[in-house]
Amino acid sequence: MLHKNFKNIDKVTYGRGSFSQLTETIEPIRKENKNYFVFIVDNYFNGKPLSTKLQNKAEDLVYFIDVDPYEPTTELIDTLRDEILAQKGLPSGVIGIGGGSIMDIAKALSLMLTNEGSSTLYQGLNLIKKPSVYHIGVPTISGTGAEVSMTAVLTGPEKKLGLKCDWTVFNQVILDPELIASVPTDWWFYTGMDTYIHCIESHSGIRNNAFSLAYGDQALSLCREIYLNDGAGQTPENNDKLMVASLMGGLSLTYSEVGVCHALSYGLSKIHGTRHCFANCVIFQHLADIYPKGHAEFSQMIKKHNIDLPQGLSKQWDEDTFDKMATVSYNLPFMWNHAFGDNYKEIATMDYIKDLFRRL
Amino acid sequence: MLHKNFKNIDKVTYGRGSFSQLTETIEPIRKENKNYFVFIVDNYFNGKPLSTKLQNKAEDLVYFIDVDPYEPTTELIDTLRDEILAQKGLPSGVIGIGGGSIMDIAKALSLMLTNEGSSTLYQGLNLIKKPSVYHIGVPTISGTGAEVSMTAVLTGPEKKLGLKCDWTVFNQVILDPELIASVPTDWWFYTGMDTYIHCIESHSGIRNNAFSLAYGDQALSLCREIYLNDGAGQTPENNDKLMVASLMGGLSLTYSEVGVCHALSYGLSKIHGTRHCFANCVIFQHLADIYPKGHAEFSQMIKKHNIDLPQGLSKQWDEDTFDKMATVSYNLPFMWNHAFGDNYKEIATMDYIKDLFRRL
Numbered sequence: 001m002l003h004k005n006f007k008n009i010d011k012v013t014y015g016r017g018s019f020s021q022l023t024e025t026i027e028p029i030r031k032e033n034k035n036y037f038v039f040i041v042d043n044y045f046n047g048k049p050l051s052t053k054l055q056n057k058a059e060d061l062v063y064f065i066d067v068d069p070y071e072p073t074t075e076l077i078d079t080l081r082d083e084i085l086a087q088k089g090l091p092s093g094v095i096g097i098g099g100g101s102i103m104d105i106a107k108a109l110s111l112m113l114t115n116e117g118s119s120t121l122y123q124g125l126n127l128i129k130k131p132s133v134y135h136i137g138v139p140t141i142s143g144t145g146a147e148v149s150m151t152a153v154l155t156g157p158e159k160k161l162g163l164k165c166d167w168t169v170f171n172q173v174i175l176d177p178e179l180i181a182s183v184p185t186d187w188w189f190y191t192g193m194d195t196y197i198h199c200i201e202s203h204s205g206i207r208n209n210a211f212s213l214a215y216g217d218q219a220l221s222l223c224r225e226i227y228l229n230d231g232a233g234q235t236p237e238n239n240d241k242l243m244v245a246s247l248m249g250g251l252s253l254t255y256s257e258v259g260v261c262h263a264l265s266y267g268l269s270k271i272h273g274t275r276h277c278f279a280n281c282v283i284f285q286h287l288a289d290i291y292p293k294g295h296a297e298f299s300q301m302i303k304k305h306n307i308d309l310p311q312g313l314s315k316q317w318d319e320d321t322f323d324k325m326a327t328v329s330y331n332l333p334f335m336w337n338h339a340f341g342d343n344y345k346e347i348a349t350m351d352y353i354k355d356l357f358r359r360l
Numbered sequence: 361m362l363h364k365n366f367k368n369i370d371k372v373t374y375g376r377g378s379f380s381q382l383t384e385t386i387e388p389i390r391k392e393n394k395n396y397f398v399f400i401v402d403n404y405f406n407g408k409p410l411s412t413k414l415q416n417k418a419e420d421l422v423y424f425i426d427v428d429p430y431e432p433t434t435e436l437i438d439t440l441r442d443e444i445l446a447q448k449g450l451p452s453g454v455i456g457i458g459g460g461s462i463m464d465i466a467k468a469l470s471l472m473l474t475n476e477g478s479s480t481l482y483q484g485l486n487l488i489k490k491p492s493v494y495h496i497g498v499p500t501i502s503g504t505g506a507e508v509s510m511t512a513v514l515t516g517p518e519k520k521l522g523l524k525c526d527w528t529v530f531n532q533v534i535l536d537p538e539l540i541a542s543v544p545t546d547w548w549f550y551t552g553m554d555t556y557i558h559c560i561e562s563h564s565g566i567r568n569n570a571f572s573l574a575y576g577d578q579a580l581s582l583c584r585e586i587y588l589n590d591g592a593g594q595t596p597e598n599n600d601k602l603m604v605a606s607l608m609g610g611l612s613l614t615y616s617e618v619g620v621c622h623a624l625s626y627g628l629s630k631i632h633g634t635r636h637c638f639a640n641c642v643i644f645q646h647l648a649d650i651y652p653k654g655h656a657e658f659s660q661m662i663k664k665h666n667i668d669l670p671q672g673l674s675k676q677w678d679e680d681t682f683d684k685m686a687t688v689s690y691n692l693p694f695m696w697n698h699a700f701g702d703n704y705k706e707i708a709t710m711d712y713i714k715d716l717f718r719r720l
Contacts, residue, residue, distance in 0.1 A: 002375070002378070002381065003373050003374065003375035003377070003378040004373065004374075005371050005372070005381070005385065005532075006371060006372055006373075007370065007371050008368035008369055008370060008371065008372065009368055010367065010368060010370070011365050011367050011368065011526070012365070012366055012368065013363050013364065013365040013366075014364075014569065014570075015362070015363035015569060015571075017362065017363070018362070018363040020362075021363060021365070025365065166371070172365075175571070177570070209374065209600070210374075210600035210601050210604050211374040211535070211603075214582060214601070214604040214605075214608065215578075217578065217581070218575075218577065218578035218581075221577070222574060237570075240569070240570035241570050241574070243570070243571075244570050248574065255374060
């Protein structure tokens, strides 16, 4: 198809305290399959107040998963899936409560519960054969747009690539700004900048259009209120806005495409395990020539919030490492095409990409 | 529930020429029910170029419906439904190609094909018992937000009220800005102002929130580019933006509420058959005290495009007519509550509402 046809989140609740409506929201779904839900919760909340407000029933399975050491892997999903099916059979649904990684795990797990074999078989576009079970996303950190995207990004033995199809998209998302109040300031910054970079990249390329521009412009405007203007900072009012900005930034890139920063970021994360939002920031600080306006504003925001990004990383990398990173990035042609136009292959060569990595 | 939980359009395609993808889009659905589609097309296109590009198959039913004389009625829907079912049985789906009224007909028909009895039985919230058949909206005029809303507004013998439930929402919307190029300038203005007024009313009231404000702010910003700033006018670039503004304005009011203008507009339309978008403009010109900023900008746009709105309408109305109009408006308490807060009953009395109608 010439024009993309995108699946929306089925239903969205927005508002302070809306997480408390989870019980009623999932009640009708509990009659499906084996009548229980799987909760996938960021381990950050283990023992914290939120863990007592999950609204899980005795029959539900609750997993606290630590996504700090590395991003979600195909192995994690396969193991979880096998364990859950062996223990209790097919659940009514999966509830993800956490950040982008937890959203990805909930989406991928809901698909792999009904599709046989390893998740590595399904990394790519429309490779999934059967509809997922019902799945809900409850973001507790905002910015990645994972709550709205049709991809569940997984790192496999060979590639970092999403399970991407209509069934990946959440059946329900609950956006409760109270849940992002406790995000540590550095991650509040990195994840918000993921949204910011989504919009800059969505705008700066051949695939932008009035739809992606409208969503991106509004998300950028919200980012400026949250991170740059008077009143910027981690306030309740700004948290209200950040949840909307994340959603809109995600929709902007969905109807357009990301660009150079994301292509490089995938290479950095795949080889070094660097977390996605942080990787984007580490890279974007060096892209003044490619995204001049966005870079200038990003630099102001970095300064305003005293964010200290690592420098000189590339000094520790040998040529083989550069090769590996560049290979991952090179193999994302749709991003380079969007950023540089139809003659992108002449620009985004392996050497060019390796030189970009040398800036880090 | 404290916080609204809204159903999105399942899938959205956006872009110039995207209507030509209708064939592929509905192909998988043709295996449902009696393997044919019902096309509901604005009679405006009968004999015009678009009527040769509908992509209908021999087995499909195509209805050209004239929505100019009055807004969609419960009787129209019931008659259509009975005729279609008698002739060919349950269709695979319904495709609405036109403006807000055609969107409402397509949505209502898709629901009434599977729900027995008159559509008057289902005017209200969540009264529909069974899921609709698949239905697609293809707007050819933008502004009402009917393409995104969960209501199919019908005028019945007793009330003007929507069939409102999750199943009302379109399964697919195709937003092709080429289709709105031929809209007559006066209707281009009235329908766009519907979006504008949605946002002003959504913002000005107790139910606004960061979500409705973000959508409304962006829709207002687009409206200014389309109707007010340098470059305003019926251009391809502005048509691209208007389709997005209509969608975003619809989402703004969905997560908040409309207000005084819409409450009055329903009264005017119910009693006099005035078309919705036009009725809003006729009323909004007299609401300077209630929406001062929005009114000032609206007046500039009226002036810029030499729009001539009728004056002195109320001179022809007797007291009984004022009573009837005010009764319709009075019975929309959620709109008055949003606009005036919790003591709205003290403000929006029958006398107050009649006095507002006397301004027309």
